[in-house]
Amino acid sequence: MVSVQEIIDIMEELAPRSYAEDWDNPGLLVGSPAQETARIVVCLDVSDAVVQMAIEQGAHLIVSHHPMIFHAMKHLRTDTPLGSRIAELVKHDIAVFAAHTNLDIAQGGVNDVLAQAVGLEGLAHFVVQGQDEAGETYSLGRVGELQEPMTIAAFAAQVRDALPTAYVRYVSAGARPVQRVALCSGSGAEFIAQAARLGADAYLTGDVRYHDAQHAVELGLHVIDAGHFGTEFPVVECLRTRLAAALTERGLTADVIADTQSEDFFHVI
Template sequence: MVKCQVILDALERIAPRHLAEEWDNPGLLVGSPAQEVNRILVALDVSDHVVHQALEQGAQMIIAHHPLIFRPLKKLRTDLPLGHRLSVLLKHDIAVAAAHTNLDIAQGGVNDVLAEAIGLSKLSSFVITAQHEDGAVESMGRIGCLPSPMTIRDFALQVRQALPTQHVRFVDAGARPVRKVALCSGAGAEFIGKAAALGADAYVTGDVKYHDAQHAAELGMHVIDAGHFGTEFPVVEQLAARLRQELAEVPGGIQVVTDRSSRDFFELA
C-alpha cells in the first residue's frame, strides 16, 4: 500500500490545482492524506453506483472529475443522498479526490481527450484562463481542425459515434461546411459567442439551452450538443492510464481501475 498523499501528488502532476477556476473545489474531499491505498477507482461522478463499485472492488480511494462536495455543507443528514453517501465512504475508509476545472484546462485533460475522440487536430487554445510571462497560455476548451470539410449532419454523426452517448442534438446554421471546430466539454454554452468570433464553423459542448441554440443560429455557426456525460466520460480511461504511468515506479504497488458501467442520466423515449 501507499499513502494517499503519494496519489494526490501524482494527480497534481497531471492536473495542477493552480489551473482550477476560483469557484471550483478540487483536491482531497474525503479522507486523510496519511491513509493507505492499494487500489483506486477512477470515475466521472461519485454516485451511489460508483461507491458500490468501490466497495465491490476493494478500492480505498475514488478519483473523480466532478467534486462530491461542491458547496459548503451546513448539515450532514444521512437520510439524504449526499449525507448517506458520505457516511458510507467514511464508514469504509474510502478517500475521495476530484480534478475538475484543473483537469478541463490541463494538457492531456478532458478537452484534449474530447478533441482527439471527435477527430480534431492542430489544437490551439480557446477561452484563455491564464497567460504567463513566457507566452504560454492556459485555456478552457480547444479549437482544432478536421482533416477535410464535412456537412454538419455528417459531423454530428461522427461525434455521436465517437462518444458514449445515445444521441446528439445539433443546430444546422445553413450550408456552411465544417472544418474549424471549437469545443468545451461539459456545459460550455456561455462560450458560443466566443467560438463564433474566433471563426469556428461548429461548436461542440453539452447542456445547450433553447436560446443558446437560437443565438448560435443567428451567428451562423453550427452547434453540436453531445451532452455533459458524453463530452466528459472519455477522460476516465485516459486519467486512469496517466495515473498508472505516474505511479508505476512507486514502491508498494497500486492498482488503478475504472468505472465502466455508469451511463448518462438522460435516455431516449
C-alpha cells in the same frame, strides 16, 4: 500500497489545482492524505454505484472528475443522498479526491481527450484562462481542424459514434461546411459567441438551451450538443491509464480501475 498524498502529488502534476476556477472545489474532499490503498477507482461522478464498486473492489481511494461536495456544509444528515454517501465512504475508509475544471484545462485532460476522440488536429487554445508560473498559456477549451471539411450532419454523426452517447443534438446554421471546430466539454454554451468570433465553423459542447441555439444560428455557427456525460466520460479511462503509468514511473504499486458502468442520466424514446 500507496498513500492518498502520493496520488495527490501525481494529480497535481497532471492537473494543477492552480488551474481550477475560483468557484470550483477540487482536491481531497473526504478522507486523510495518510490513508493508504492498494486499489484506486477513477470515475466521472461519485455515485452510490461507484461507492459500492469501491467497497467491493477493496479500494480506499476514489478519484473523480466532478466534486461530490461543492458548497459549505452546515450539517451532515445521513438521511439525505449526499450525507448517506459520505457516511458510507467514512465507514469503509474510502477517501475521495476530485479534479474538475483543472482537469478540463490541463494538457491531456478532458478537452484534449474529447478533441482527439472526435477527430480534431492542430489544437489551439479556446477560452484562455491565463498563464502558469512557467509562462505557458492555459485555456478551458480547444479549437482544432478536421482533416477534410464535411457537412454539419456528417460531423454530428461522427461525434455521436465517437462518444459514449446514443444521440447528439445539432443546430444547423446553413450550408456552411465544417472544418474548424471549437469545443468545451460539459456545459459550455456561454462560449458560443467566442467560438463564432474565433472563426469556428462549429462548436461542440453540452447542456445547450433553446435560446443558445437561436443565438448560434444568428451568428452563423453550427452547434453540436453531445451532452454533459458524453463529452466528459471519455476522460475516465484516459486518466486511469495516466495514473497507472505515473505510479509505475515512481516505483509505486496500486491497481487503478476505471468505472465503466455509469451511464448518462438522459434517455431518448
